[in-house]
Amino acid sequence: MAGGTTEGLGEEGGNMSIATETEHRSSRIGSPLEVLRIFLKLGLTYFGGPIAHTGYFRDEFVVRPKWIDEHAYADLVGLCQFLSGPASS
Secondary structure, three states, rough: OOOOOOOOOOOOOOEEOOHHHHHOOOOOOOOOOHHHHHHHHHHHOOOOOOHHHHHHHHHHHHHHHOOOOOOHHHHHHHHHOOOOOOOOO
């Protein structure tokens, strides 16, 4: 760790606080065209029901570009489960 820090470690070599980590992860926001491209790709090429799509959405929005963190994604999935519709069944 000479000369820098690794991801997940703060300046002192300890763990980052949750707020700092969340701020670090969601610092890049996708443009409307990037979001449209991802939803178009998901809508045209991926198959499966709502449960399968939640996994695809996680890969496309949390894992790859890191637009939102795991906790925020889990909150959104929980909200979808609460509301009526295909994802709630």
